Amino acid sequence: MLVVDFENKRIEADNHVVETYRTCEEKYRLMLHNNWVPEGRASELAFGLAMHAGRARFKQLIMGGTPILDAIEQAVIHGLNVWDREQNDAMKTIVMIDDKRGQMNFARLLRGYLTKYGDPVEYKSLKVEIPGKRFLGTTPDGWEFNYVYTIDEVVEHKGKIWPVEFKTMSGWSPPDDKWFAKFNNMSSVTGYIWATEQELGTDIGGAIIHGMWVHAEPKAGSKSKYTLPDYFKMDYSYRDDDQIAEWKLNTLLTGDDIVRSIEKNRWKRADGLACSVYNGCPMKRVCQASPAVRGKLLEMDYVQWEWNPWARLED
Numbered sequence: 001m002l003v004v005d006f007e008n009k010r011i012e013a014d015n016h017v018v019e020t021y022r023t024c025e026e027k028y029r030l031m032l033h034n035n036w037v038p039e040g041r042a043s044e045l046a047f048g049l050a051m052h053a054g055r056a057r058f059k060q061l062i063m064g065g066t067p068i069l070d071a072i073e074q075a076v077i078h079g080l081n082v083w084d085r086e087q088n089d090a091m092k093t094i095v096m097i098d099d100k101r102g103q104m105n106f107a108r109l110l111r112g113y114l115t116k117y118g119d120p121v122e123y124k125s126l127k128v129e130i131p132g133k134r135f136l137g138t139t140p141d142g143w144e145f146n147y148v149y150t151i152d153e154v155v156e157h158k159g160k161i162w163p164v165e166f167k168t169m170s171g172w173s174p175p176d177d178k179w180f181a182k183f184n185n186m187s188s189v190t191g192y193i194w195a196t197e198q199e200l201g202t203d204i205g206g207a208i209i210h211g212m213w214v215h216a217e218p219k220a221g222s223k224s225k226y227t228l229p230d231y232f233k234m235d236y237s238y239r240d241d242d243q244i245a246e247w248k249l250n251t252l253l254t255g256d257d258i259v260r261s262i263e264k265n266r267w268k269r270a271d272g273l274a275c276s277v278y279n280g281c282p283m284k285r286v287c288q289a290s291p292a293v294r295g296k297l298l299e300m301d302y303v304q305w306e307w308n309p310w311a312r313l314e315d
């Protein structure tokens with residue numbers, strides 16, 4: 001939780017907090033209550049943060065009248081500065097080996113993405129990187145729940161207003177229909193749609209998802225069928241008012257659950273599917289060790305990193 005104010009029965013949380021708790025209470029305790037993240041994981045977060053920062057800088061420059069090619073180059077430089085700032089030396093050593101998150105590939109991906117989806121006519125930016133905190137409702141247990149968010153961008157596209165959710169992903173192939181389908185009941189997207197409605201005071205029927213495949217440049221002679229523009233895809237994800245109301249109630253219920261865990265210092269371990277999805281839970285090494293050695297493992301292989309949903313706006 002970002003804020004739990006027991007005196008005033010007030011909480012603040014963003015979607016990352018809510019979703020992590022739902023995935024596994026122990027993961028929430030380790031990563032968001034006690035702020036442990038593995039070094040490699042922190043480097044992934046830093047890469048995503050820098051990519052968002054570069055993208056946002058491009059949009060701001062375009063809105064200010066900078067020509068597209070200049071804006072792309074300035075955005076790349078800005079993104080690389082954020083990349084550098086957000087990683088300590090140990091993390092930089094890791095990304096040297098993992099070259100898909102290195103500086104060269106960062107610049108290649110951001111240039112490629114902005115060349116494909118930076119057209120200011122097709123996506124007319126109205127607002128960029130909108131931080132917010134708004135009253136979502138009162139939980140069944142009587143807590144005032146304030147929902148925290150950062151909307152990547154609000155655009156006018158094909159005659160309608162949309163929030164844009166920019167996502168990086170890895171894996172063996174670029175974003176496809178199956179990857180986009182998962183956003184259709186993803187709480188973060190519903191949250192952005194709700195937040196955009198609050199920001200603009202108007203009904204919003206859906207969000208645009210922009211996906212970037214974080215993949216290293218193929219080596220000479222590679223048989224990869226993907227060229228750089230294939231790394232970037234977009235799709236729409238729709239919500240009606242009933243779906244938004246359902247999301248709201250669900251979020252409030254999770255707020256009560258988190259408060260209860262904190263109050264009683266009681267955390268359940270998922271010990272199942274949640275431990276192995278995607279590349280596996282980043283805390284798996286700790287959870288698989290005997291309880292007596294977990295503290296030492298955390299000190300040796302993990303770093304302290306406090307989740308801040310507005311970190312990418314701090315420059």
Ligand code: SF4
Pocket residue numbers: 023024025026027028030269270271272274275281282283284285287
């Ligand atoms: S490894 Fe499994 S039990 Fe441990 S924190 Fe991750 S999801 Fe939870």
